[in-house]
Amino acid sequence: MASTTAPAAAHDKHELGPGRLILNWFALCALTGTTFGVSQIPMSGNLHMAAAICIAVVKVTLVVLFFMHLWHAEGINRIVFVVSFLFLLVLMFFVLADVATRFTLSNSRIPPMPQIDQQMVPSGMPPGMNPTPQGGTAGPGRTSGPVGNE
Amino acid sequence: MSASVTSATAAGAAVFPEKSYLDDGTTVRSWLLTHDHKRIAILYLVSVLIALFLGGIFAMVIRLELLTPGPTIIEALTYNRMFTLHGLVMIFMFMIPAIPGVFGNFFLPIMLGAKDVAFPKWNLTSWYVYLAGSSLMLWGLITGGADTGWTFYAPYSTTTSTNIAPVLIGVFVIGFSSILTGLNFIVTIHTLRAPGVTWFKMPLFVWAIYATSIIQVLATPVIGLTALLVAAEHTFGFGFFDPARGGDPILFQHLFWFYSHPAVYIMVLPAMGVISEAICAYARKNIFGYKMIAMSSLGIAFVGFFAWGHHLFTSGQSAFDAGAFGAISMLVGVFTAIKVFNWVGTLYKGSIAFTAPFAYICGFLFFLVFGGMTGVALATVSLDVHWQDTYFVVAHFHFIMVGAVIMAFLTALHYWFPKMFGRKYPENWALLAAGLIVLGFNATFIPQFLLGNAGMPRRYYEYPERFTALNVASTAGASLLAFGFVIIAIYLAIALRYGEVAGRNPWGSRGYEWDVPSPPPTENFDKVPVFTRGPHEYSDIPEELAKVGHGS
């Protein structure tokens, strides 16, 4: 039967009324403007990335907490969201750690880490290994042209 | 009917319940549109058994081809398609959905005192999604068939001339089914427990399913994305994974194994849950170390997410990653060891009933330990350099996938057969089949350890002469294994109709599910059950139960 005087669901004891939601929206717009503004400031690339990510994280937090009601939600929902994010970070961490510490790809233009490349045999193999006799020249060297002109 | 365990119930001959979930609507429509978790479990059972049969056929074709060093019955491209089919069908259509889809669906609500899972319609949907994905995948495999292996590594998978796109989309869709099942189970466990069922009063099978479901929800999306990326690259030549276009093939491997390693825990954790349940029933003893087993399930699920790089040891990932992944991979062994010790501790001073399920439990323990130890050995980077992509790895994972998981599936099938269908299977035939399977399994896969160690690579169509003897031995073993399965199929089919009526609790088990009739009514319970005893409690077993199930 219709619960005419049904109390609002338990999770919304303190209601997020329209006023608070609009306030949240203003904050988000302001942050968007900020991130746009910061991106125009001449800084090093890494700093730009760090700043952009920080502001994005704040925006996401605001959306999640207030638009998605996680501020007042049951604990388990918060755990679910945080845990998924954490595992995203796990995936990224190990992949990026691999990329950062692997030998540089032969077709990229990243300056090589000096101490490793100086020890490399010309074929691009790690120190201590003999290049397999594949008849003639070394494997793909660093001299290949820009990728994409096929 | 050949001699079966005579039920020594003091109450007299067992009676088949008048109304159960099986006869609550007998039309095809009532089955195909059911919301009852038990019927959905049976739908899954039929599908996964077909998948097991298909996967087994492909395995036999592979083994027959490998009887001789050169071409035997098929050509090379067909052989590549066979091991791809075998892997894809077995993993995505059988191993991942089997125990959760069949026994999780059937027993999770009952074990929690609930009348159904949290979202019954999504439960049914998950079966249809599984069917859709499987059909798409099989259709793709039949029309032009992938030859990449189930791991569809780029850049071969992105450049192969075979019709891989529908196969990959099929994988994506099946993944969705897996996510829906896991999601449903997690919500059920959190919100539908009956009064008195606190977290540490839940049966260990439920803990195992819970840990499995968490992995399913977190890991499966990544393989979905990866399959889409490869399909897109294959179709449109994008160049995400193609080095010639600036892509990184190792990135593919990272993304692929981020799911596929936790996937093996999706397969093994429910198996371990089954064993925890059955071992108490057949040893007539409380589980040793309930909390440790429960927590170690979560531990395996968690640590399993950090270990995927051990599949990339020889692929070119950095030494830093290799070292980290190697160390973490060994950690998983700790949690598994905890479980094995606890199971053995349960058996110690128990009152053992050597039934067919118990024979499978013994097989499970032996194969899990053996296979697990070879896993730890493979996690050692320096050893893996020698064994990577050889039959050593193949033998290792078959020891776990077949030796542990399929044994546990058979344990579950036999242990819960009376509960699900109200009838007993013939014990002597079951023991014979169990013997054949354990024997056949050893004969199939122990030679493969030797082959791998001697250097025979996996997925090879031809091999050097000196490996012939071991390959022939392996094929002979596979035939024995197949024969065992055929026997099981026959007697279970007969028992469905003509088996001796089981009664409510033919094993004298103290699992919560044995308190409801066999087979259970649609609603599971007339009124909300109140649970007064802990799970797996045998210390205060009542008189009439103590006599049951052990007299043979």
Next chain:
Amino acid sequence: MEASATARKMTPQGWLEPPPLPHHYDTPENHQAALRFGMWLFLGTEVLLFAGIFTGYFTFRSYFPEAFDQASRHLSLFLGTLNTFLLLTSSLTVALAHYNAEHGKNRNAFWLLMASVLMGGGFLCIKAIEYHEKFVEGALPGKFFRFAEITHPGGPVFYVVYFFATGLHALHVVVGMSLLIWVAVRCWRKEFSAAYYSPVENAGLYWHLVDLVWIFLYPLLYLV
């Protein structure tokens, strides 16, 4: 989960009575909590779905920083920022719709939801304009790449990431819009009240997730 609207009776307050509780739940609160929890779990899977693409972005960015820098400058900053505002505002209207539905103000909720749908449509139109520009320029992924203005290697790879990420996101926008339209229709039928508003909440959560993904995509693709 939801009984058909035709079976439910209209209450004096002007909304339909809530659908009957499914037989295996004990209280409506428990049912709502379960629905919410299920939706959050699903959102978790969506986060992991996009995880792979973001990983790919950072991976290739580290290989080809100059190309990524160049290519991002060739994206229309104005259109990207406009899209961001569109999605943020549509999130606001969805949140407001949730509030209204929970208080039984179904007609308000309807208009707010349709506003969100409109803004979502606007987002897609702008995306279409951007894609069209790329086709004309030849700024395309992989083997279709013909954009001479990206002089550093890695141009095609940037566009693979760009098209895949924004394409997958656009697909989710379409799904989100469909969900919102479906829920809006139910608002028009006055189905929601304090006793029953889960569909609005859950559709809203999905839409917010779509916004979340864009909040990350925008700076990574357009700004840095």
